[in-house]
Amino acid sequence: MSYNLLKGKRGIIFGALDENSIAWKTAKLAHAEGATFVLTNAPVAMRMGEINKLAEECGSEIIPADATSVEDLENLVSKSVEILGGKLDFVLHSIGMSVNVRKGKAYTDQNYAWTEKGWDVSAVSFHKTMQTLYKQDAMNEWGSIVALTYMAAQRTFPDYNDMADNKAYLESIARSFGYFFGKDKKVRVNTISQSPTPTTAGSGVKGFEGFLSYAEKMSPLGNATAQDCAEYTMTLFSDYTKKVTMQNLFHDGGFSNTGVSQEVIEKF
Numbered sequence: 251m252s253y254n255l256l257k258g259k260r261g262i263i264f265g266a267l268d269e270n271s272i273a274w275k276t277a278k279l280a281h282a283e284g285a286t287f288v289l290t291n292a293p294v295a296m297r298m299g300e301i302n303k304l305a306e307e308c309g310s311e312i313i314p315a316d317a318t319s320v321e322d323l324e325n326l327v328s329k330s331v332e333i334l335g336g337k338l339d340f341v342l343h344s345i346g347m348s349v350n351v352r353k354g355k356a357y358t359d360q361n362y363a364w365t366e367k368g369w370d371v372s373a374v375s376f377h378k379t380m381q382t383l384y385k386q387d388a389m390n391e392w393g394s395i396v397a398l399t400y401m402a403a404q405r406t407f408p409d410y411n412d413m414a415d416n417k418a419y420l421e422s423i424a425r426s427f428g429y430f431f432g433k434d435k436k437v438r439v440n441t442i443s444q445s446p447t448p449t450t451a452g453s454g455v456k457g458f459e460g461f462l463s464y465a466e467k468m469s470p471l472g473n474a475t476a477q478d479c480a481e482y483t484m485t486l487f488s489d490y491t492k493k494v495t496m497q498n499l500f501h502d503g504g505f506s507n508t509g510v511s512q513e514v515i516e517k518f
């Protein structure tokens with residue numbers, strides 16, 4: 251099904267690693283909705299070569315960029331505008347990684363070099379991306395920038411480790427840069443706070459399976475899937491949400507406002 255919501259719009263989509271990725275589903279749907287876009291990911295992530303399949307299906311070019319490198323981002327943005335034949339209407343930041351989580355370091359025993367690396371990849375990269383777009387004046391008026399986040403930014407989920415802090419920082423950047431992008435360029439900036447989702451990044455969190463089932467049972471509408479997230483993102487890239495900006499938008503089947511559910515009570 252398609253509503254042509256993004257007909258004629260141009261963009262950049264970060265973070266499609268494999269077909270489970272939220273960015274992968276978003277790219278496929280954006281294509282179906284009439285958008286043209288460049289796909290990008292870290293050079294190391296591309297070694298798997300999966301992204302070539304997606305690029306072919308979407309008629310997209312791929313420009314590698316490490317999202318922590320301003321130089322890479324400058325090249326990405328200027329080349330994208332050139333390839334797509336005009337300024338951009340949407341950008342999806344779908345990037346997250348914690349070295350402490352990967353290497354099994356507890357929150358109470360951080361390796362701070364790894365903490366810094368995860369912070370740069372997961373949070374500061376969003377600022378770097380927006381600063382590059384802003385300086386190159388690469389966004390069209392009424393364009394839309396979205397990053398993905400998780401509710402551990404507001405409430406504690408112990409196994410989410412230092413990613414919780416990175417997400418809090420990311421959401422703050424969306425508000426702070428959202429102000430300047432709104433005032434100066436009429437561009438909106440939001441974060442989507444997504445349900446736990448079975449992807450490479452998601453499954454890296456300790457105890458993920460149990461947590462996924464718990465969230466499913468706690469959410470009146472059930473967990474939002476990667477496909478659901480792609481669909482929600484289309485609305486934020488469309489012209490029907492022009493005045494939504496500087497928001498953290500929960501997309502979680504109602505989890506964030508549920509104290510307890512009947513199914514969870516029955517477990518006790």
Ligand SMILES: NC(=O)c1ccc[n+]([C@@H]2O[C@H](COP(=O)([O-])OP(=O)(O)OC[C@H]3O[C@@H](n4cnc5c(N)ncnc54)[C@H](O)[C@@H]3O)[C@@H](O)[C@H]2O)c1
Pocket residue numbers: 264265266267268270271272273291292295315316317318343344345346347371398399400443444445446447448449450451452453
């Ligand atoms: N899966 C979940 O449970 C869940 C829940 C809420 C929010 N999110 C967020 O959704 C976003 C997408 O993650 P996903 O779940 O689709 O997992 P994913 O593993 O498919 O995607 C993460 C992406 O980040 C990319 N990346 C890592 N380091 C990078 C770098 N230096 N430069 C550029 N790209 C880099 C990876 O290559 C990968 O494509 C992340 O921000 C994640 O935190 C995920």
